[in-house]
Every structure is written in structure tokens, then in C-alpha cells.
Amino acid sequence: MCELLGMSANVPTDICFSFSGLMQRGGGTGPHRDGWGIAFYEGKGVRSFHDPEPSCQSRIAQLIKEHPIKSLSVISHIRQANVGSVCLENTHPFMRELWGYTWVFAHNGQLDKGLFDLPLNFYKPVGSTDSEYAFCWLLGQIRERFPERPEDLAALSDFIHQCCEQLRALGVYNMLLSDSSLLYAYCSSKLSWLTRRAPFGEATLMDDELTVDFCKETTPNDIVTVIATEPLTDNEQWTALQSGELVLFRDGVDQLHLTSNAVAAD
Template structure:
């Protein structure tokens, strides 16, 4: 299976610390060696880096690790291929335009019997993964229900959650979805999150001998939520999502969802 990483923050924040932990799982501490990608939102634009090489060996990943790009919304993915070959076009995250904004999607899991059930409209997959087809189907279903951008975004994301329920019936479906302002998570079996706010403290990575004191890197008003398939640190309390649970984050805060989480 693949691994996901997302971030929602109330101020532009770099994700170098968390990405440093994730990239080690791409071929060094984990088996996810079939490519990686990351998308940063900057205003209405997106900055995208992808590579079909293992993230632990990728020079592009090293650049991202060392270059502190600041963003309020980030989605990243390391891949262990099951549907579709190892190729750049099959590398997550995927980005498409909807209602005049860029939407970005990444998926962890595997679907079966899905091709005849997932019809698309103007959004067509470029690669041959079940993930990209599922993303195109979600966008098609959203356009059918909302020809124009909806006024109630929380209600719209609840509709997305109902679409995710249908996809979960076809297999494992953990996902991240963002338009740069809102970040939605949906869990099928493995997804965790943590919200960091004052008083900040130290955090220590599991996959690399790196520790950071967020007290030295933040202001008292900062709020940052990080979502990952598995916890990235071993000295913080991460919340584990339950099957069928979704959460909606805006500027670092959880503003909607349906779950009651366990803490690990």
C-alpha cells in the first residue's frame, strides 16, 4: 500500500520536517519505492514535484526536503504500485481544475471491479491507476450535483464523503482531497492526524534521527494539522481515524467530520 501526507495550516508553513520522515519510507524504512509526489498551494497556483524513482533516493525529493516552501495546504504521496505501471503519469498526487480552482487528490488503497462503475465526464484519467479514475469520477459526480461552486462547502464535502463510502465498498480507500483552502481526509483502514498549537514542544521522527523544537519555529497563534497514513513522530499523540470516517480541515482547524477517534 502507499502512504499519504497532508498539511493544513493557518499561516504559510513548510513541511520539511514531516516530509523528511515520509521520504525515508520510500525505499529505505518502508517498501513504497514506486514513485512519490508533493503539491504545495501558493495563492491560486500549485507547485508540483513528482518522480517515479524511490523518494529515499530521489534528488528531487532531497531538493524538496531542503527547500522550505511555505504553504497553507500540502498533499504528498509515496507509492507502492498495485494498479498501473511505475511511470510519471501514474504518480500521485493528481490535480484537476473544478469551479475555477485547482483540486488535488491522493489515494492509498486498491479497488476491484471499479471500471464499469466509475463513469467520468470531462475529467479523464491520463494514466491507468484506479486512483486517478476514482478522482475523475468524484469530480464528475460533483459537477453533476453542483454545476456552480456551492455556497455551503461543508455540505459539499459531506457529499464527497458519501461518494467515498461508495468507493470504499469497492476496496481500500484512504484519501486526501484539497482545493488549497479546505483539506478533506477519508479513512478506510489507516489514517492518522495531529494538530499542533501553542504551547508547542519538541517532536522526534520515527524514520530518521531528526528532532525539532516547534517552540523555536512558530508563533503562539500558529495552528498546523498534519495527516499521515502512519504517525511520523514517536513522542506526540496522534489521532487514529476509524473506517468510514472523514474530517474536514480549514486553516489548520477541524471544522467538520463524522468520527470519534482513538489516540495513540
């Protein structure tokens, strides 16, 4: 299994604090030694870093921890390999362009062999992970259903939810997906989120001896949501997503929740 970390915010925000916690799990407090990656949106552009080395030893990870890169939308992943060898092309997050947007994707879990029967149309995996295959299939499905970027976010979200449900039927499928302004979080087994907004307080990382007083780091209008496989702090109230739940975040706010039952009722 792997660890996911995502962020959605309404003002450019650095993720140094949460990333410090996640990094420790990459071979430090956790077993996820098989590489890590992070993608930061800046406008429609993406700055990404990938490293097949354990994050707790990575010099690039150290740079990111110390060098605040501010973003409205971030997806990060540290890996404990199951399907696919440990190499750069198997390192999340994966990226593809659709509608002139760079989509970023990371997956936690494992999907069974039936996945590889799902037909690929437009996108082909570069590496050999089940995760990248699932991403190529998912984005190809979206592209086929919506040749142009739809105005109707509810329709798009509903379709993405249906595809995620199909993938969840094949195993464990926790996912983060973003196009720059939208951040989708889908839960199969384990994913939690937390929104920080005024009045800001202190937060203490579980995995690193670090406390931040967000009051000093923020303005009263800031809204910042962090999504992670497991809560990163032990003195804040995290919300666990339900199995089969898709949440759409934009500007740090949860805009839309789709649950498994809602789809079943369609």
C-alpha cells in the same frame, strides 16, 4: 500500499520535517519504491513535484527537504504500485481544475474492478491507476451535483462523504483531497492526524534521526495539522480516523467530521 501525507495550516508553513520522515519510507525504512509526488498550494496556485524514482534517492525530494516551501495546504504521496505501471502519469498526487480551483488528490489503497463501471463524465484519467480513475469519477460527480462552487460547505462535504463511501465499498480507499483552502481526509483503513499549536514542544521523527523544537519555529498563533497514513513521530499524540470518517480541515483546524453512521442515518 502507499503512504499519504497532508498538511493544513493557518500560516504558511514548511513541511520539511514531516517530509523528511515520509521520504525515508520511500525505499528507505519502507517498501514504497515506486515514485512519489507532492503538491504545495500557494494561494490558489499549486507547485507540484512528481518523480517515478524512489523518494529516498530522489534529488528533487532532497531539494524539497532542504529548501523550505511554505504553504497552507500540502498533499504528498509515496507509492508502492499495485494497479498501473511505474511511470510519471501514474504518480500521485493527481490534479484537475473545477470551478477555477485546482483540486489535488492522493489515494492509498486498492479498489476492485467494479470501480471501472462507475461512469466518467467530464474528467478522464491520463494514466492507468485505479486511484486516478476514482479521482476523475469523484470530481465529475461533484461537478454534476454542484455546477457552481457551493457556499454551503456542509452540503459539499456531505456529498463528498457519500461519494467516498461508495468508493470504500469497492475496496480500500484512504484519501486526501484539497482545493487550496479546504483539505479533506477520508479514512477507509488507516489515516492519522495531529494538530500542533501553542504551547509547542519537541517532536522526534520515527523514520529519520531528526528532532525539531517547534517552539523555535513557530509563533503562538500558529495552528498546523499533519495527516499521515501512520504517525510520523513517536512522542506526540496522533488521532486515528475511523473507517468511513471524513474530516474537513481548514486553517489547520478540523472543521467538520462526518462518520459512516451519520450517513447511514440520513
